[in-house]
Amino acid sequence: MRANRPPIVSLTSSFALLALLAPALACDGCADDPAAAEGEGESGEGEGEGEGEGEGEGEPPHFTLEIEPVAPVLDATVGGSETLQLHAVLVDAVGARTPAPGPFWGSLAPQIGTVDQSGLFTPTRERAGECRVRVRAAGIEATALVRVTLREVVSAGGTGTAADFTGPLAATPLDVLYPLDQVVIPANLAPMVVQWTKQHVHARVIAAGAFGALELYTDANQVQAPAESWRRFLLAHIGTSFTLTVEESEGGGAERAARALTINLAAADLTSTVYYWAVDRGRIVRIDADSLDPIDLAIPAQGTDNGCRACHALSANGQRMSFTYYGGDGPGGVYDTGGNPVLLDDATRTWNFSALSPDGSLLVTNMSRRMMLRDGATGTPVPGQEDISGRDSAMPAFSPTGTMIAFAGDILLAGGVVPNWEIDFDLSNLYVADVDPVGRLVSNVRELVPGNGRALYFPSFNPSGALVAYTDSTHSRSTTPGDLWLARASDTSGDAPRVKLARANPASSAYAPTFNPKVEGGYQWIAFYSRRAYGHHTAEGWPQIWVAAVDADADPASGLDPSHPPFWLPGQQETSENLSSFFAPKPCSETGGLCDSDAACCGDGLCRPVDGVAQCVPPAEACTLTGDLCGSDGECCDGLNCVSNPEAGFALQCLPPGAVCADEGQVCQLDADCCDDAVLCVDDGTGVTRCLEGSCSHIGDSCGEERSCCDAGTVCSSGMCIPIGG
Numbered sequence: 001m002r003a004n005r006p007p008i009v010s011l012t013s014s015f016a017l018l019a020l021l022a023p024a025l026a027c028d029g030c031a032d033d034p035a036a037a038e039g040e041g042e043s044g045e046g047e048g049e050g051e052g053e054g055e056g057e058g059e060p061p062h063f064t065l066e067i068e069p070v071a072p073v074l075d076a077t078v079g080g081s082e083t084l085q086l087h088a089v090l091v092d093a094v095g096a097r098t099p100a101p102g103p104f105w106g107s108l109a110p111q112i113g114t115v116d117q118s119g120l121f122t123p124t125r126e127r128a129g130e131c132r133v134r135v136r137a138a139g140i141e142a143t144a145l146v147r148v149t150l151r152e153v154v155s156a157g158g159t160g161t162a163a164d165f166t167g168p169l170a171a172t173p174l175d176v177l178y179p180l181d182q183v184v185i186p187a188n189l190a191p192m193v194v195q196w197t198k199q200h201v202h203a204r205v206i207a208a209g210a211f212g213a214l215e216l217y218t219d220a221n222q223v224q225a226p227a228e229s230w231r232r233f234l235l236a237h238i239g240t241s242f243t244l245t246v247e248e249s250e251g252g253g254a255e256r257a258a259r260a261l262t263i264n265l266a267a268a269d270l271t272s273t274v275y276y277w278a279v280d281r282g283r284i285v286r287i288d289a290d291s292l293d294p295i296d297l298a299i300p301a302q303g304t305d306n307g308c309r310a311c312h313a314l315s316a317n318g319q320r321m322s323f324t325y326y327g328g329d330g331p332g333g334v335y336d337t338g339g340n341p342v343l344l345d346d347a348t349r350t351w352n353f354s355a356l357s358p359d360g361s362l363l364v365t366n367m368s369r370r371m372m373l374r375d376g377a378t379g380t381p382v383p384g385q386e387d388i389s390g391r392d393s394a395m396p397a398f399s400p401t402g403t404m405i406a407f408a409g410d411i412l413l414a415g416g417v418v419p420n421w422e423i424d425f426d427l428s429n430l431y432v433a434d435v436d437p438v439g440r441l442v443s444n445v446r447e448l449v450p451g452n453g454r455a456l457y458f459p460s461f462n463p464s465g466a467l468v469a470y471t472d473s474t475h476s477r478s479t480t481p482g483d484l485w486l487a488r489a490s491d492t493s494g495d496a497p498r499v500k501l502a503r504a505n506p507a508s509s510a511y512a513p514t515f516n517p518k519v520e521g522g523y524q525w526i527a528f529y530s531r532r533a534y535g536h537h538t539a540e541g542w543p544q545i546w547v548a549a550v551d552a553d554a555d556p557a558s559g560l561d562p563s564h565p566p567f568w569l570p571g572q573q574e575t576s577e578n579l580s581s582f583f584a585p586k587p588c589s590e591t592g593g594l595c596d597s598d599a600a601c602c603g604d605g606l607c608r609p610v611d612g613v614a615q616c617v618p619p620a621e622a623c624t625l626t627g628d629l630c631g632s633d634g635e636c637c638d639g640l641n642c643v644s645n646p647e648a649g650f651a652l653q654c655l656p657p658g659a660v661c662a663d664e665g666q667v668c669q670l671d672a673d674c675c676d677d678a679v680l681c682v683d684d685g686t687g688v689t690r691c692l693e694g695s696c697s698h699i700g701d702s703c704g705e706e707r708s709c710c711d712a713g714t715v716c717s718s719g720m721c722i723p724i725g726g
Contacts, residue, residue: 064091065100065140067133072144074113076123078152078232086119088135088142100137102722104711108132108669112148123148128211128236134670141671150212150236152229158217160202164251174199174259176246178535180565181261182503184523184549186268187238190292190570191230195222195535199257200248207233207263209242222536239267239521264564266549268521269596273337273584274569275314275321276545278576279478284312284323285573292571299323299335311580313355316400316517318584320360320376324352329421332365334376337584342377349379352422355396355405357437364388364396364405369422371396371407373442388442389431394422394476395457399465400517402437404489406430406448406459406468408476425476430456432468432489447494449487456485458512462524465489467554469501469513469526478543478579481511481531484563486556497557504548504563507532511543516583518599523549527569529579534568543577545569589616609637624654633666641666662691682710697721 066089074084088103105115112131113123121133128150134143175197179185185192194205198221205223207214214233216223225233233242242265247258274287275297284297312323320342322334332351334342351365356376363374369392373385389409396407411425412418419425430449433442448468449456459470468489473482484505487498504510509531516525527547533540546566554562572578588602589595593616595607601616608615608622623637624630629651630642636654643660645653657668661675667690668674668681674691682697684690696710697703703716714721 063093063138063140065089065135065137065142066091067135067142067144070144071147072121073147073149074121074123075149075151076125076128078125078150078229080125082123084121084146086115086121086133086135086144086146088119088137090138090140100135102714103135103137106134108134108143113146121146123150125150126232128232136671143670148211150232151215152213152232153215154217154226154229156216156218156220156223156225158202158204158219160204160217160219160249160251162204162215164202165204165247165249165256167249167253167255170255170257172257174246174248174257176259176261177533179244179261179263179567182264182565183261183567184264184266184564185567186266186270186520186525187234188269188271189234189567191225191227192567192570193222193224193535193537194244194246195537196246196248196259197221198248200250200254202249202251204247206245206247207242208245209233209237210240211236234265237265240265264549266521266523268523268525270516270520270525270547270583272516272586273318274527274545274571274581275312275337275584276572276578276581277310277312278573278578279310279543284321285576285578287569287571294571294573297321297335299333311353312582313353313397314582314584315356315360316358316398316402317360318517320356322354322356322363322365324354329367332379334363334379346379349374353395355398357398357402357435358400359402362398362402362435362437362440364398366394366396366407366422369393369411369419373440382440385440385442388433389445391431391445392418392422393431394425394428395459397459397461398435399461399489400463401465403435404432404461404465405435405442406432406461406470406489408455408457408459409447410451411455411476423476425457426455426474427451427453428455428457428476430459430468430470430487446492448489448491448496449485449498450495454482460514460526461489462486462515462550462554463517463519467556469515471511471513473511478511478529481509481529483508484510484513484526484528486550486554486562488556497555499554499556499559499561501526501548501550501563502561504528504550504566505530512580514580514582517585519552522552523564524552524554525583526550526563527581527583528566529581530566534574537574543579544574545572545578545581591616591618609639612638626654626656628654630654639667664691664693666691 068087068089076082088100090098090100107114109131112127112129113121115121115133128148130145130147132143132145177195179192203218205216242263243260244263245260247256249256276285278285285294286297287294310324312321314321325331331346332349351367353366355364361376363376365372370387371389371393373382373388391409392411394408394411396405408428409431410429412427414426429447429451432448433445435442454472455476456470456472457476459468467486469486471482472485473480484501485498487496511529513526513528529543530546531541531543547569548566549564551562590602595601595614595616598607601607605616606622608617624635630636633642636642640654641662642652643655644650657673662668662673664679671681679691679693681689682692696708703709703721709716709721713724715724
């Protein structure tokens, strides 16, 4: 029966290779006469005179193989030459330590570092982290984690050095303007422009975490790390927090002004296209995932087009956009983001606000305070759905499931006056309604949150559709931004549980929140327009787009604020007034295209490893992933075995080596991954390591007639592979 095994630190073995190890490994009670080595009883039974005292007389000595130094750490530098010498040591039953003969070394994380056959560990200097190394000697295997830290120093136009920052710390901390303390950022965020109020000549910014540091020297009041240096540092700290310290000094032992911030790095990749509205320019702008250069969306001019496109909305799949011409009360347009017009400048189709269903097949439009359901491809009204809310309404939004909409309802001006149009109002309640996307029917309109004398507007559903974010203010225009709130979308009480996103928007300066369509790194990500200052770059009151993380398990009923301080969206134009940002997922990949999840593949394609690279494959060709049920090893993706998992009721699942021990022929990384102690984890001749018996052996492994030595320059001597001449 298979058995679960704990992680390997060192393994013990009994063997009688005393001829190789005799001087150092001699022990009391070992007879000179080979016959006496059998002891008085059966070998291994402990029936000799040594019974009850540890090893029986005649039983071969026990040894442990260990790696020195213990808990090895290598502090490396980018561009440096630091290495770490490792040693394999045999430890006998009484603790005597002896260099192991002919050790065979290997690295299980070559992206972090490699180890040669002398035990010399060399870091790649491109990745910091923990690298597991293995060693075999005298038929025993051991592993150790080498902790690699990486330090990089960058001169960004600074004349100062580390010696200029040795003075005492000033009582008043430095005023750091950006980033914000406790901000949560995704792992692929472009290098942040760190900004502060300058006081002294020399400045130093240090990003320091568990696996190293990045130091930047400047004489300016801001600094930005080189993209490659920033990427290298973030890659080592994904899923952790690091400290960002900004210091200034006059040098020469003078007092230092400093401020330390905590940056939380989520295991998130927000790579996507972002569309936002540059209000003052009347343009919809695109920032592509692989570029930080904003591009005006090339929507063709139509009829009497005055060049202004506004109030856009994006389908959840990112492939279709709706908008209005002329800045309001004009024709509405629908545009495929791939560049193909769908509906453009048709005087019979007018609206101010609109919303597209996730696949773009349905369109809700808002004109003269009425909301209408239309066909997303033709713009034709759906019969019987010309007034789907039954009240004065504005600003609709579809849920990502396509089964709900949210909107501002009962819109009024101050004093209870009905507004002329849906763009300006002072009072409103937040409503939701159910949508049948197949039957094309909107029903069950219900109040979700009462305004209570405020304007609630611009709703946005979270990725699951269970929650709705919205703005709470005194007026519907962006000139009067307000608070961000989060409410349960499914509540039917008419006063759903809600919570203010105060950490994301502490100064009540937000407007038009929109959720990223997927959860990443344990967070939901929400973008919004804000008039907060972006360091030195934009003054207080100038509107820009910011993004905040919201806990994935956010529950408004808890009363706890699930948001975190935001970051400025890189790539947007600092000179334009930007709002209404929408995240579009990356374009889907066809068969053979690269991917990071099933959602990245077009149609019913699945993301699976092919020759070590994640690619989109048809379902019929898809291998089985970790934890999924299987019938044979051949169904599992590369590097996995189809094994009986005791933790899952002994169901057959695809699991990595070590989770459950591997039978002969199954893949492995260590000898200890194999169920049978008689087999070793060796190369099967194709570059894949498997549990095999009767194949060749590496240095330190047992050998004989049925198992020869694999490595050139080795020989089988006294039942073990050793270097020739060793």
